[in-house]
Amino acid sequence: MGKExxxxxxxYSQWYLDxxxxxxxxENSDVRGCMVIKPYGYSIWEKMQAGLDKMFKDxxxxxxxxxxxxxxxxxxxxxxxxxxxxxxxxxxxxxxxxNDPQNKGKLMVDPDAxxxxxxxxxPTSEAIIWNTYKKWxxxxxxxxILINQWANVVRWEMRTRLFxxxxxxxxxxxxxxxxxxxxxxxxxxxxxxxxxxxxxxxMALPVIRGRKSEGERFxxxxxxxxxxxxxxxxxxxxxxxxxxxxxxxxxAFDVQFSGKxxxxxxxxxxxxxxxxRLIGGLIMAHSDDDGLILxxxxxxxxxxxxxxxxxxxxxxxxxxxxxxxxxxxxxxxxAVKFDNRDNQKPGYKFAEYELKGVPVRIAIxxxxxxxxxxxxxxxxxxxxSVKQVSEVAALIPSLLEEIQQNIYQRALNFRNSxxxxxxxxxxxxxxxDEKGGFVLAHWDGSKESEAxxxxxxxxxxxxxxxxxxxxxxxxxxxxxxSVQRVVFARAY
RNA sequence: CGGGGUGUAGCGUAGCCCGGUAUCGCGCUUGGUUUGGGACCAAGAGAUCGUCAGUUCGAAUCUGGCCACCCCGACCA
Numbered sequence: 328m329g330k331e332x333x334x335x336x337x338x339y340s341q342w343y344l345d346x347x348x349x350x351x352x353x354e355n356s357d358v359r360g361c362m363v364i365k366p367y368g369y370s371i372w373e374k375m376q377a378g379l380d381k382m383f384k385d386x387x388x389x390x391x392x393x394x395x396x397x398x399x400x401x402x403x404x405x406x407x408x409x410x411x412x413x414x415x416x417x418x419x420x421x422x423x424x425x426n427d428p429q430n431k432g433k434l435m436v437d438p439d440a441x442x443x444x445x446x447x448x449x450p451t452s453e454a455i456i457w458n459t460y461k462k463w464x465x466x467x468x469x470x471x472i473l474i475n476q477w478a479n480v481v482r483w484e485m486r487t488r489l490f491x492x493x494x495x496x497x498x499x500x501x502x503x504x505x506x507x508x509x510x511x512x513x514x515x516x517x518x519x520x521x522x523x524x525x526x527x528x529x530m531a532l533p534v535i536r537g538r539k540s541e542g543e544r545f546x547x548x549x550x551x552x553x554x555x556x557x558x559x560x561x562x563x564x565x566x567x568x569x570x571x572x573x574x575x576x577x578x579a580f581d582v583q584f585s586g587k588x589x590x591x592x593x594x595x596x597x598x599x600x601x602x603x604r605l606i607g608g609l610i611m612a613h614s615d616d617d618g619l620i621l622x623x624x625x626x627x628x629x630x631x632x633x634x635x636x637x638x639x640x641x642x643x644x645x646x647x648x649x650x651x652x653x654x655x656x657x658x659x660x661x662a663v664k665f666d667n668r669d670n671q672k673p674g675y676k677f678a679e680y681e682l683k684g685v686p687v688r689i690a691i692x693x694x695x696x697x698x699x700x701x702x703x704x705x706x707x708x709x710x711x712s713v714k715q716v717s718e719v720a721a722l723i724p725s726l727l728e729e730i731q732q733n734i735y736q737r738a739l740n741f742r743n744s745x746x747x748x749x750x751x752x753x754x755x756x757x758x759x760d761e762k763g764g765f766v767l768a769h770w771d772g773s774k775e776s777e778a779x780x781x782x783x784x785x786x787x788x789x790x791x792x793x794x795x796x797x798x799x800x801x802x803x804x805x806x807x808x809s810v811q812r813v814v815f816a817r818a819y
Numbered sequence: 820c821g822g823g824g825u826g827u828a829g830c831g832u833a834g835c836c837c838g839g840u841a842u843c844g845c846g847c848u849u850g851g852u853u854u855g856g857g858a859c860c861a862a863g864a865g866a867u868c869g870u871c872a873g874u875u876c877g878a879a880u881c882u883g884g885c886c887a888c889c890c891c892g893a894c895c896a
Contacts, residue, residue, distance in 0.1 A: 331857095359887080414894070451896095484895065485820075492895070565896060604896055635855050674856035681856095692855050702855080819896090 360494030370627035396446040405579035411546025490607035498602035511595035522567035531622035531735035537790025549573035558611040561763025563816035569599035619684030635692030655720035769809035771802035
């Protein structure tokens, strides 16, 4: 049948693409570098949005929306930020098309409609937002400002991969303004923890919290924090970032406030974001050769009920049982699908829902009708068991919770087995080539050593972990002293 | 942006070297038999062969330009 998935071990990137396409999550559009997120994939994004949005609200943030266009002069105000994104910006230069006199039926850019100032399509929104905050902030009483926006951004990528890297993607970006450095720093870490919490509890994805090295830092930030996850092929994926911006943007956009003492000072800022890239991480962390495996907390469908029937009458009797179970589960807040299509066989449906990662499947056939039972199957382990109709609905909540935990534990075990301590550069290279995963090694803290290691091994410092014990040692590259190990990996 | 490759039905492809209006599979439509792990039979519909030009009696096939996409590198969430 046309639904075969390339095995992970044979070709990991093809396996990934097969899942994205065959689970009906997204496809390449006819617009270069841009994807179409299909309903099933978008449902997962909506689940992510719902979970994160609640966490943002619970930490005092509110949503707002800022323009997709940023005038070039505004964009370039914070120099480092502008420089960092300059190479991947899309620019609007004209505002009108007209009929092409040389080419009937075709349109051309109207040369008379050139914009006086070009508009940058936002690759991120610090510029427009800080430009706006300037108008909103006069006094310490106006602070803090705790705003998030759900938006699309454009980064003109040369090479794209569905969800992981596309020219346009969806994300959220939080932008906060504070009266003190301490408060902004706390906000930065608070949101990092929100992301870690979300990754671990919703996505069932264990992450390492850390700081970025100077070379990997967000352009314009004083400090960048991140969560790093490990994919099944041993490569790392940055799953979220939170930046302490210091007063950089406040200075660039002249955002000052009067303190209690009447003195003027620049505002302290943060920004933080996660994107649809998380969906890519979700796929690569959990799925197998049969398709997607979704953690129940992000699954658009929690339970699918598949009837096995020969006649319409049989379907009707099964439907009565199925609807009862579905109704009970829906009352408990679960999304249940009863797939009563008569043009596909049960086996086809089993395979299809496995491909789509639906956590739990209930099959009901004539034998079950006779016995008052159903067949219960879980996606994560593929285990099947027979249960009484009367008890099945009550079993689902704990089963879904168990699946959520199991997926997390499995990913954690994998990460642990793929995390290696090394003390020499030889071992470092060997582990990267033969095993992959996270490599914990000493580093002297210099840009030069970091760059040289990246150049020679393609591994980058994913982060300087926050919870690591201090431990004196010698940099694997330079031999200079080091106070703690950092996390190296090859990354997406 | 460098290096390589590919464009033929909704998808995946054969045919191209050696010119004669296009093959097969999946999917789709209709009818029938099926249904506890991706059913089968029969009959259908569906392609100006990426695009523009050239050579030729005749071009998917030969020649040239253009466009698009994919893979490998540099850059990146």
